[in-house]
Amino acid sequence: MDNYRIDEFAPIDSILNSFSTDMFDGITFIMRPVVGGIDYLRSMHQSYLFKKEINKISNFDFETREKIIDFFTDIVAGRIFDEEFIDELERKVSELDEIRDIFKELNHRRLNIEQKQIHHILNLSLRKLNGRIVSIRDEINSRMWDDGEDITQLLLLDQVFYLIQEMIKEALDIPHSKLADSNIWNEIIFSLLYIEAFHRKKVSYLDFQNFLSSLSLYNYKESKNVKDNDAIFEALVV
Incomplete structure (x- = not known):
């Protein structure tokens, strides 16, 4: 907690502190x-x-969870998303004693699951993440009615989470056969870590605002691609 801001960005920090788990x-x-x-x-x-490894993750205390996230946020500080990000993140996993063997074993045991089941699990995880974000955004909306709150900061955080939800919707629409060709999962991970990097003073407020702009542009391009593809599909059908 020592790395958290306690004054200038109190509205954002208060929300993220309340939803750290x-x-x-x-x-x-x-x-x-x-x-x-x-x-x-x-x-x-x-x-x-997977029960043994997942139980270990569930039993992490607050300090361990914070150490892991703090370690991961070093990767996104001072950078924009690129294709090398996920490889660097996995290298970070291999360097962290608390989680290295757990994540490695989860990956290994995943090979025992059928591809159809994997796709279902991916979608379940996305929906569970979306549920957590719904709760966070509900709290943001509630705080906006409080006297003295900085609405600008709360709106900024809310919009970032909203755009992550839009990426989740996109990811849910991707057929399993095309998942390997998409960076959307990696973009979602990057975005969540970027929020936490700001929370830990590793990213400036200006950079966080610019990140919102880049997410908006990304979602605009993706939605435009969907519309263009739909139009092409309709033309082919006709």
Whole structure:
């Protein structure tokens, strides 16, 4: 907690402090989707493959979770998203004793799951992340009615989360066969870590505003591509 701001950006920091566990869970859901799909795996009698490792993650205390996220946020500070990001993140995983073996084992055991089940687990994890973001945005909306709150800061944070939700919608629409060709999952991870990097004073307020602009542009381009592709599809059908 020593790295957190306690004055200038109190509205944003207060929200993120209140949802630190949700942010950690959300990042974990996307980095290792089987964590978010454990209930489904249990229904398929396959949870035994992952239960030990997932229990370890669930039992992390606050200090351990914060250490892990703080370690990961070093990657996004001072950079924009690029294709090398996810490889660097995985290297960070391999350097951190608290999580290295757990994440490695989750990846290894994932090979025992059928591709159709993997796709379902990916979607479950995305929906669970979206649920966490809904709760965060509800709290932001509630705070906006409080006297003396900095509405500009709250709106900035809300818009970043909203655009992440738009990326989640896009990811849910991607067929499993095309997931390998998409960077959307990596973009979502980067965005969540960027929020936490700002929270830890590793990213300036101006950079955070610019990040919102880049997310807006990304979502605009993606939505335009969808519309263009739909138009092409309709022309082919006719």
